[in-house]
Amino acid sequence: MDLLINTIEELLSDESFLAWYYKTDPHAIIKWDNRLAHNAIERKLADEAVQLLQTITIKEQLVDAQRLMQAEARLTNATLSAENQPAGKVVSMRSRTIKWWAAAAIIFLTSVSVWQYTRTNGQLAIQTAYGETRQEVLPDGSEVMLNANTTLDYKKWKEGTDREVWVKGEAFFHVKKTTLKTRFIVHTGHFDVVVTGTQFNVINRNNKSNVLLKEGSVIITSDRQDVSMKPGEYVEFNGKGVQKKDINNAQVLAWTDHKFNFENTPMKEVASLVTEFYGIKVTLADEAVASSTISGIMSNDNLDIFLQALEALSEYDVVKSEKEILIRKK
Helix, strand or coil: CCCCCCCHHHHHCCHHHHHHHHCCCHHHHHHHHHHHHCCHHHHHHHHHHHHHHHHCCCCCCCCCHHHHHHHHHHHHHHHHHHHCCCCCCCCCHHHHHHHHHHHHHHHHHHHHHHHHHHCCCCCEEEECCCCCCEEEECCCCCEEEECCCCEEEECCCCCCCCEEEEEEEEEEEECCCCCCCCCEEEECCCCEEEECCCEEEEEEECCEEEEEEEECCEEEECCCCEEEECCCCEEEEECCEEEECCCCHHHHHHHHHCEEEEEEEEHHHHHHHHHHHHCCEEEECCHHHHHCEEEEEEECCCHHHHHHHHHCCCCEEEEECCCEEEEEEC
């Protein structure tokens, strides 16, 4: 039987809770979804823990044991010092709040730094939460921008060997050429993207995989075929394999400018996009709403602002609760 969680610190040091948050273990996801649905106290703690996780930017570095011990010692000494202050000394609530956040951050970084590295036997990971995008520079100097709810896994690369990454979600790459012209390979659920130096967008989410090439050249390899791509081309995987398709490139890349770009987009697709990006369920009132379309460019930095923009179209009523968004015709 699971022990009752009483503090945020306990949540942040619980490996299964972190696996639930990062969506890396299906069993942990089921366990915590059920647990939080039936325990209001733990749900409140979990909400606060999630806010902390989304606030702190994790740098993917392995923290050695000595540094961890030193950090823990500093935290312990600071806590004891605060508790042993002379009676009558006034400590502001703001000061206590800052100390709590600092302590929580140290505990969080200590537990996650070790967990991030050991959970995949040395494989490193960069991850984004719902509603978050993130820019990173990889060890070879290549740049990657991750869309919301995305994981990029990779191992330490040796000079002269292929640079391999695994994407779950959506990412935009600007791959740097190496002096030895080693290949950069992006693995998705249905095919691999093989390049040396180029810029491209790749999606691997909900059994959907596609690539948009912005610059350079790439080769898409799968079990069934190989496809060479030129700048501006778009390919996607379907039941028949990998196929090229005409598409509005600006719509695909809008997220890299923190925008949604809709062009006669069915509300059914809009609802799916909102769920993927923000992690909240979207319910469409009826088929009339699902089949209706919208056009326009809207900011995706803030869910509430996006919903206000949607209502400003004067066609829809949007009702938002803690766990769901309902969209209906006016």
